[in-house]
Amino acid sequence: MRKIRFLGTALLRNGKRRGEWVELVFAVRATGLGLALGRPWGESIGYDFTVDSGWRIVRVQVKSTMFREGSGYSCSLKDSRGPYKKGSFDFVAAYVIPEDVWYILPEKVVRGMWSIGLYPKLEKSKYNCYKEAWYLLSGGTPGFVERIEACAEEGLVEGIGG
Numbered sequence: 001m002r003k004i005r006f007l008g009t010a011l012l013r014n015g016k017r018r019g020e021w022v023e024l025v026f027a028v029r030a031t032g033l034g035l036a037l038g039r040p041w042g043e044s045i046g047y048d049f050t051v052d053s054g055w056r057i058v059r060v061q062v063k064s065t066m067f068r069e070g071s072g073y074s075c076s077l078k079d080s081r082g083p084y085k086k087g088s089f090d091f092v093a094a095y096v097i098p099e100d101v102w103y104i105l106p107e108k109v110v111r112g113m114w115s116i117g118l119y120p121k122l123e124k125s126k127y128n129c130y131k132e133a134w135y136l137l138s139g140g141t142p143g144f145v146e147r148i149e150a151c152a153e154e155g156l157v158e159g160i161g162g
Helices: 009-013 015-032 134-138
Strands: 036-038 049-052 057-065 072-076 091-096 101-106 115-118
Touching (some): 015 036, 015 049, 015 057, 015 134, 072 091, 091 134, 101 115, 101 134
Antiparallel strands (some): 072 115
16 A cells, blocks of 8 residues: 655644544545445544444544654543543554554553554564554454355266266
């Protein structure tokens, strides 16, 4: 996938505008991966998108960071009142802007945290298993095929089917 190019430093410095831009980047990436998105009305709800897999709907809070912390980045996980409350969302989609990397983190992993350290270049980082883990939003498991269907007509292969 092609790297995201910044539209300008003014956009990125304004937190509100950067958040709106990152939500668009999320929507483009998610729909490009075949995820069906919904958008709640207003801004007072604890999540930015829903993802409908056809058998379940999950709530996603989109966050981003450019804030360097050593060899990684610190990403804020709070709203204006502090850390998000339990049940506000099902997943955080955290975008590390300079690295063009997404982390799809389950709510139970980040519950009650003010921020999280993300280290995209560190192979053994704590949250590496959530890097680009888009399959979590559709309820999938990497490398696992849930169901295979096939059919065969009688007599197509000589000696099989009677």
